[in-house]
Amino acid sequence: xxxxxxxxxxxxxxxxxxxxxxxxxxxxxxxxxxxxxxxxxxxxxxxxxxxxxxxxxxxxxxxxxxxxxxxxxxxxxxxxxxxxxxxxxxxxxxxxxxxxxxxxxxxxxxxxxxxxxxxxxxxxxxxxxxxxxxxxxxxxxxxxxxxxxxxxxxxxxxxxxxxxxxxxxxxxxxxxxxxxxxxxxxxxxxxxxxxxxxxxxxxxxxxxxxxxxxxxxxxxxxxxxxxxxxxxxxxxxxxxxxxxxxxxxxxxxxxxxxxxxxxxxxxxxxxxxxxxxxxxxxxxxxxxxxxxxxxxxxxxxxxxxxxxxxxxxxxx
Numbered sequence: 216x217x218x219x220x221x222x223x224x225x226x227x228x229x230x231x232x233x234x235x236x237x238x239x240x241x242x243x244x245x246x247x248x249x250x251x252x253x254x255x256x257x258x259x260x261x262x263x264x265x266x267x268x269x270x271x272x273x274x275x276x277x278x279x280x281x282x283x284x285x286x287x288x289x290x291x292x293x294x295x296x297x298x299x300x301x302x303x304x305x306x307x308x309x310x311x312x313x314x315x316x317x318x319x320x321x322x323x324x325x326x327x328x329x330x331x332x333x334x335x336x337x338x339x340x341x342x343x344x345x346x347x348x349x350x351x352x353x354x355x356x357x358x359x360x361x362x363x364x365x366x367x368x369x370x371x372x373x374x375x376x377x378x379x380x381x382x383x384x385x386x387x388x389x390x391x392x393x394x395x396x397x398x399x400x401x402x403x404x405x406x407x408x409x410x411x412x413x414x415x416x417x418x419x420x421x422x423x424x425x426x427x428x429x430x431x432x433x434x435x436x437x438x439x440x441x442x443x444x445x446x447x448x449x450x451x452x453x454x455x456x457x458x459x460x461x462x463x464x465x466x467x468x469x470x471x472x473x474x475x476x477x478x479x480x481x482x483x484x485x486x487x488x489x490x491x492x493x494x495x496x497x498x499x500x501x502x503x504x505x506x507x508x509x510x511x512x513x514x515x516x517x518x519x520x521x522x523x524x525x526x527x528x529x530x531x
Contacts, residue, residue: 247358253381256304293348297336315467318382320520328454330520332468367478384458386516398447400517405447424505435484459497460514467507
């Protein structure tokens with residue numbers, strides 16, 4: 216009897232799918248849209264066709280996706296996330312390299328949020344682009360997909376993107392004891408002394424970047440940003456951003472995911488070219504220019520992208 220009922224159910228389902236999958240699953244009929252808001256001059260909601268029609272350069276790129284069946288390389292086409300964020304006009308303060316304060320949090324209905332520092336995406340700085348893909352191997356996608364071709368894995372991929380929230384970080388510096396570092400995470404504040412920073416595992420990086428038109432190369436030694444956050448008992452994940460603040464109020468943002476997904480080390484240097492630094496320095500290995508190298512670092516201000524649909528950020 217049960218086997219007979221199961222046969223009827225399966226047959227009815229098959230008929231529903233073949234006769235009208237849209238009728239069986241009406242939620243698939245909705246028009247995909249992407250809302251862009253937050254600290255922008257022109258918040259808007261776009262349909263997929265409206266997004267594709269924006270006056271932005273469409274880029275074709277290859278991305279390797281890994282699965283249980285092995286890696287596969289596909290050709291996608293879409294627009295750079297950085298271009299889309301800049302198109303909406305982030306509300307920037309009057310400050311040097313103010314665009315390096317900008318963050319973009321990308322969400323979808325099935326996963327997310329994932330936060331990027333605009334400086335990571337900017338070809339003049341991090342040069343590590345992310346894209347909103349519209350087609351895959353020449354086939355149109357039902358909804359935009361966030362893709363980061365240069366990442367070591369697909370953790371920052373967001374399917375069916377429906378929201379991009381732009382933030383502009385404007386923290387003010389504190390003045391910890393000489394050589395120390397204050398870490399702020401919402402209402403939580405912790406100061407690590409120079410001795411505590413020096414006691415953390417030390418990593419050596421040789422970095423090169425442009426300062427103006429001249430190239431500089433330095434050997435930096437210090438703990439990773441991740442180890443500093445852990446020492447301050449601050450969790451972090453794919454939606455976390457960190458604003459490095461210098462004693463002169465210079466601010467640049469990074470994300471821990473740049474290091475553990477993007478493969479681009481982030482260091483809090485205590486020693487440069489064999490000489491101890493009077494104050495720590497935020498180091499962003501792989502950047503083209505040195506704008507996100509924050510000298511005389513006094514604060515790390517930590518925040519999370521805005522979760523959607525009650526989701527929480529994953530933390531390490």
